[in-house]
Amino acid sequence: MGYGGFVNIKNSTTDLVQVQLGSSKxxxxxxxxxxxxxxxxxxxxxxxxxxSASFPSCMNTESYLNFVLAKLDTSTGKYTPxxxxxxxxxxxxxxxxxxxxxxxxxxxxxxxxEVINIVLS
Numbered sequence: 001m002g003y004g005g006f007v008n009i010k011n012s013t014t015d016l017v018q019v020q021l022g023s024s025k026x027x028x029x030x031x032x033x034x035x036x037x038x039x040x041x042x043x044x045x046x047x048x049x050x051x052s053a054s055f056p057s058c059m060n061t062e063s064y065l066n067f068v069l070a071k072l073d074t075s076t077g078k079y080t081p082x083x084x085x086x087x088x089x090x091x092x093x094x095x096x097x098x099x100x101x102x103x104x105x106x107x108x109x110x111x112x113x114e115v116i117n118i119v120l121s
Contacts, residue, residue: 003092004050005107005114011038012121015071018079019044022066026058027051027089029065037072038120049116051089063089069101069120087116 011017017038021029031047038044051063064086070079083101087094094114096105104119 003089003114004048005089005094005116006110007044007047007049007087007116007118009038009044009067010117010119011040011042011044012119013071013082014040015082016040016074017082017120018070018072020068020070022068022084024063024065026055026061026063027065027087049087082120085118 009019018034019036019038020034027049029047029049031045033047036045049065052058066084066086068084069082071082072079083099085099085101085103086097088097094107094116096103096118102121104117104121106117108115108117
């Protein structure tokens with residue numbers, strides 16, 4: 001068991017956006033990540049992620065999860081890359097790094113779990 005958080009991703013762009021999970025290290029994600037499209041002005045269904053600090057190989061290291069974003073071209077039905085970012089957990093502190101698209105990142109504590117809000121702009 002590690003330190004977890006609920007992730008909310010809001011789409012403030014004018015595009016239909018798909019969220020996919022890329023590489024990860026010592027991080028578990030729960031939910032249906034690759035199946036949903038986020039409409040403009042909408043928020044992705046809340047998903048849960050957790051750092052895997054209970055595994056011996058993960059006890060003294062950072063955890064991260066890579067998010068890959070694509071926009072749907074409604075005229076062709078094809079996805080085109082929009083960007084990516086990595087979410088890190090280090091010693092119960094969350095951060096977003098290596099973002100290749102415009103995002104805003106905030107966190108707040110709700111009991112034992114972090115609430116992580118990401119806004120795509």
